[in-house]
Amino acid sequence: MSTAATRRSEWKISPVFLGIVAVMAVTGWAVWTDFAASAGLAVFLFVTSAWIVSLCLHEYAHARTAHHSGDITVGAKGYLTLDPLKYTHPLLSIVLPVVFVIMGGIGLPGGAVFIERGRVRGRWKHSLISAAGPLTNVLFAIVCTAPFWLDALDGVPGVFRFALAFLALLQVTAAILNFLPVPGLDGYGVLEPWLSYKVRRQVEPFAPFGLIFVFVLLFFVPEVYNAFFDAVYALLDALGISQNDAYCGYQYFRFWEDANPLCEQLVG
Template structure:
């Protein structure tokens, strides 16, 4: 029987990740209590820290699934420590997703753990590794929206309520975009093991440009409208209104001024 990892430090949670969780907790506390009249700044740090935490969990889910499927190399690579600095493409996994949140309010899929697929046998295992990341985003969205679908949101301060809604929107967009069957995204990783070798060879050159292709399509007004209709429908099913996500984005962009006299039902 092969040991998953002989080194405990390969599985020890990174101080960097714990620091991100601490920033999320402290800024969330500041949003809840409206600390120092800088609610927008607090929302900004809460959302950014929460978003990076979710990216770490997304990548950890890929790595943990790969470990269970037979790729023991993920431990030595540091993927199980939840440290975003250990990812093979920190720019793609952390920096660009955060920039897209700031500029466009959309959850950009980031993926940068290198799985040694040759160590893994069985098509179902490969599909499970790919789907585990978006599933983590979906689960995180469910946790964030719990006050909404449990009908306890009226006891939550407006700014915190809207911050949760906006962070949940990012999770839903990341999950949905990542599940698209486009080369380079997790959705394609789910179906790739079931494709013929010829089909895989034809799709392989497009993998580095998959996310660019998706965002290029989102510039098409008709596609963009359908995409956001789907996102809004999913969020409404979780009890989150379009107004709450919009106000969350407005709080997040504190440099444009915070919403005034906000009244929510």
């Protein structure tokens, strides 16, 4: 294969990603039309596939920004194809995200792209590479909430509205968590280039445990959990999404549980 052909293949969109987009489209249509026998299962598949799409876009944004900042190796690693299998870590990318969504409706971008930072020159470029991923979650949240803040919900089926609200909640939680200035998260990656070499060396050993520390606080310190979701729901409210809409989206997502009477009433 020629070098030119190799380079073109590095940018070719993965069939795996296109397949996930197709699942998202079909299940979104099933939720909208109430075609599925189980509305909850359709919501689960729609939100999960849309979440994986957002994960791919999150990691692609990191890689694409790195590519334009000097790390041309990201193409050979497959990061520019949007293939989720290229970003996958069995625990961080599959197990933990599903567990956290089911346990508490928290979006955890679990992929990983490995940037050769030595190829990137300039502190602003390093910061932008780290910020690009969570900014994608912000953009995804804006798109999901557009019908709400544009007051364009006339004709939108109730269950689809709930699914969008819950998907927006996942994007908002992911953006907030990623922007925390905690070692191992993107927020720290934004700040790191501006810290002294001594500080970076002192913090480096804690990076693998930063995410674990955050979730221990969230799930075992009620005050932290409540403050976090107060901030999430305040942002959602500013975007036109009520807490009931997001809550009902979460309830439909957990299709294996009995339907909530409040949500069934709100659908009607």
